[in-house]
Amino acid sequence: MIDPVTSDRAIHRVLFVLLAAALLFLQLLPLSTMPSRVPGPDLLLCLAFAWLQRRPDYLPPLLFAGVFLTADMLLMRPPGLWTALALGGGEFLRSRHNTSTELSFPAEWAFTAVVIGAITTAYVLVLNLLAVDHARPAMAFVQAIMTVAVYPAVVFLCRSVFNLRRLTKAEMDTQRMQR
Numbered sequence: 001m002i003d004p005v006t007s008d009r010a011i012h013r014v015l016f017v018l019l020a021a022a023l024l025f026l027q028l029l030p031l032s033t034m035p036s037r038v039p040g041p042d043l044l045l046c047l048a049f050a051w052l053q054r055r056p057d058y059l060p061p062l063l064f065a066g067v068f069l070t071a072d073m074l075l076m077r078p079p080g081l082w083t084a085l086a087l088g089g090g091e092f093l094r095s096r097h098n099t100s101t102e103l104s105f106p107a108e109w110a111f112t113a114v115v116i117g118a119i120t121t122a123y124v125l126v127l128n129l130l131a132v133d134h135a136r137p138a139m140a141f142v143q144a145i146m147t148v149a150v151y152p153a154v155v156f157l158c159r160s161v162f163n164l165r166r167l168t169k170a171e172m173d174t175q176r177m178q179r
Contacts, residue, residue: 012058015162016051020044020067024074039139041146044071045086046154049093049112053155054164056094064090078132085119105155113148120144 023044044067051059068083093115103111124137134140158164 039143041150046151050155050158052090052093056097089115089119116144
């Protein structure tokens with residue numbers, strides 16, 4: 001028989017890929033012919049960071065990078081730049097997972113907001129440094145603010161619908177012993 005922990009990880013990894021595909025599909029749909037004045041939040045980044053804050057074992061770096069590189073290609077962003085920055089931010093959050101289990105949600109939200117702000121700033125700086133034609137930098141920062149604002153709703157959705165909760169100290173110790 002398959003270990004329940006292993007099957008649970010596999011199910012959540014497939015679920016993440018399906019959610020990412022659905023979000024990308026919705027982003028690619030031509031819902032309006034007029035350009036929007038305010039960019040929407042990066043829901044894929046919110047989803048990935050919420051999963052990393054809750055259960056980092058459900059989202060390995062290779063899966064994270066593959067999903068974000070696919071998003072770069074489909075959304076016609078410079079290939080790999082946003083992926084590398086998001087992966088760096090995600091790995092920073094993953095490395096802080098042991099201490100973040102003790103954080104309250106407002107502290108986690110602020111911590112995630114700082115990471116989102118840092119990767120957005122790095123993205124804009126690299127694009128400007130390399131003289132890549134892109135939307136105004138202010139739009140990237142507005143999108144970062146929108147992403148931070150939507151983060152609590154994504155966390156609530158992950159918690160209530162997908163039962164994605166933080167590990168307790170006892171569960172973390174049990175997982176370490178199994179490795």
